[in-house]
Amino acid sequence: MAPTPAPTPTPKSLHSVTTPLSKTPHSKHRLHFNSAKHTNPSPNPNATLKETPQAEHPVEVIGRIRDYPDQKEKPISTLLISSDQSSIRVRTEIGYRNFTLDGVSVSEEEGLDEFYQKFIKSRITGVKLGEKCTIMMYGPTGAGKSHTMFGCPKQPGIVYRALKDILGEVNEENETGASPIGFGSFVQVSVLEIYNEEIYDLLSSNNGGGLGFGWPKGNASKVRLEVMGKKAKNATFLSGNEAGKISREVAKVEKRRIVKSTLCNDRSSRSHCMIILEVPTVGGRLMLVDMAGSENIEQAGQVGFEAKMQTAKINQGNIALKRVVESIANGDSHVPFRDSKLTMLLQDSFEDDKSKILMILCASPDPKELHKTISTLEYGAKAKCIVRGGHTPNKDKTSTGDGASAVILGSRIEAMDQFIIKLQMESRRREKERNEAHKELMKKEDEVASLKAKLELMERRKPVKSEEEINLKVKEREQILKLELEKKLQECQKMADEFVEMGKKRMEEKIMQQQEELELLRRRLEELESELCRSRGSAGVENSKVIEGSGFAKRLMELYADGDQGMEKSMDLDMGDQQPIVVHVVEEGGRGAPSEAKSYSDHSGQSPSHLTTNEVDASLIAPTFTGKLYLSTVFEEDGEGEEIENTEDEEVEKLVVEESAVHICQRNGDAAPGFNIDKDSFAVHPNLHTPKAYARNAENFDYCSIGKSEEMGVGLQLMDKLENTKDPSSARKTRIQNIFQLCGNHRELGHHVGILTPCKTKMEVVDFQSSPAPSENSMKTQSSGASVVPFADHKLLNEQNCSELQLKRNWVSTETAEDFKENNRTDEGSKNDSVEVYVKWEASKECPGKSITQLRVVQDSTLADLRKLIEIDLGEDSCKQGFSFLMLGDPTGAPVIKENEATIQVCKLPICNNQSNIHLACLRPVKGIQRSNLPFSSLENKLQFTRGELHVSPQFSPKLR
């Protein structure tokens, strides 16, 4: 076989790129095959072999670059075709690579017809003449192998074109019965499928039948064939000389091939298809092999064991073929034909000297398929190096003798040398490419380093940015928190306002409620006053009758027969003081047995009409006098008047000196009038000079106020004026003096105010405020002749009104007439033998330390005795409550143990007001009282009894009417 002449380098670009391509060193050894463009017809191979016994390259490689006619935007090809269409340059990012082939066809420029005419037709002609040719379609899936082999409806593929060429075209005439052109050839066609390393006969099925040629029907299962030698045993074949018929049948059975949709191809052939067309008349044979795709498993997207196994089996055929090619090319002693069914069936094609192999490498111009394209081209380049050598058992060659063998060996060595040279060149080229790639790599590494540096710079800057962002976020958060805080503050403010508003409302409600209560009380008071007025009217009449019946009254009536004038004068005097005096007048029935007493005080607002005269007097004359702080007037009656008068005169003189204060009688319109001592004021009610008139006008008295002794003179003058209006004589003065004399006789009043004495009339100042009415208890006590008249039921005032209370505490023991006389006789003596005791509660938070009473006891009395008197005074309630005495000198405020009371004398109690005969008994309730002011509370209690500090709080200040 003559070496393939080196093609004239006529660069031709796939995409208008013209690059001069280097020739492969062994191109001169290539098999020459006809091409449509080749002007030189293919020489007879046998002749060539005889002429030049050089090594034979049985494999020729043609590149076929597919097209994408359906795509509008076709991918930019990375393949460059040389102008002589003998080599392909594959461009990559790092360089390019050239592959020298026996021909290259670009589908976009050359259709199947042109391609067939250019690269296939000559081979088909050789088959017609008796040659053996194998045309293999090799390449990755989707590269256009099946398309090239079988074509499409518009463009028939190699199979049908070859049939037509071999059998000749059938024209109209032929179809009407005339002999077709070229008719005479007879062909036998077998269609085999190699799937999963099994050979199936696509023309046969297990159901049998067919069109007389073992034609398969429907979906009948395929017949599996065994390999016998280098052929499929018992393979069915189509025989005939009608290309059309055979082509149609082939087209039918071709569809029986196992195809499957993969990621690379919608209808990917999963099997190798082999169409064996034999021309028995001339011994020609054409094997058309459409190989399955040489894709790898991952690229095919096969999932599952079976699919992977399938792909592996497909690849097994491809790999085995690759090894066979490499073995042949390498001149190995053993070629692994039996590694797969495909290579077993192709073994004859490689070994038979008359057999030629045309390998069509199908490739895609798509850059995505670049690596597959390179792999395919590398495979083709290797196949191209195959030299048919001595390893192939060739009877013909062995029969040629030693000379021939030497030639063969020589050529083989030469081929090997060339191959080595080629490998060295390839190695150098690769080294060069590697260096270029290395340079490129260095460049890329530099770029990467610069990019890294930029990235680091960015990262370094990032924190600054992030810090700003953090600050911004912090500020935002701060703002949000501020807003929330303000909101909460507003809510709190709102709540506080609401709370204050609520408190205000409550206070207002309370004030309103209190005002209403006050109004009710006022109304009630008015009602009581009106009732009082009514009752006083009647009581006045009765009293006047009583007064009229008594000598005292008569005398007063006589004295003040023209009382209107005196009243007017007295009223004139009252204008300056505006503090009228309310006077209780008590008649005493002389020194003997006590007679009826008449009281003209009605400050309780209740007429004691239901009581006896004596009771009335006792109830209405409130025992609100402190020691010496009361006004008492005694009128002498009957025949002893002068004597009494004389005595009174003396006493008046004495009392004027002694007395320092005068009681005030207040009636402020409430149910409980109060006392007030005001040295700056002194007033005597005009009705004072007549008990009758007093009784009549008592309800109009607000209070009486008598100053100290120095003011007494003024009072006397005033009284003089009163007397002089009626009687200018000195008798009037004398009477007034009598009044003041009695005012100072507190002891007498203290002991006898509740007792009617026929010889004397006591005029008292009554606390109207604190003693609205004596209780039933007190009345009973008095009537029963008890020694002490308690006033527990009297309304007590607070400490600030202590002075008023103090007056009230001046209630005294009730005694019989005899006792009274005795007391009178022993007045001075009793002063020495007895002591006065002021009794009060201990001051505490709950209890303001209200005063209870004032008692007189014998000097050697014990606290036990005093307890009895106090218990009688306090009544049942206080007895229940219980109390203990406080020795106020004790800084701890410890009370006296009850068992020790019998051993402690009353005189041991603290002295009150620096008077040795007045003691203070401070009681502590037994029940728990909060004593927050310990230990000084006990001592503080003493202060309340300072006489000189008696005062009246403004709210209890008297008011004039």
Ligand SMILES: Nc1ncnc2c1ncn2[C@@H]1O[C@H](COP(=O)(O)OP(=O)(O)OP(=O)(O)O)[C@@H](O)[C@H]1O
């Ligand atoms: N040159 C071309 N011109 C137009 N269409 C083509 C060409 N080559 C291939 N095709 C189309 O591309 C698709 C895939 O082609 P094809 O089936 O021949 O690939 P394949 O190499 O046989 O793949 P597989 O190995 O999977 O069978 C088909 O639809 C086919 O019609």
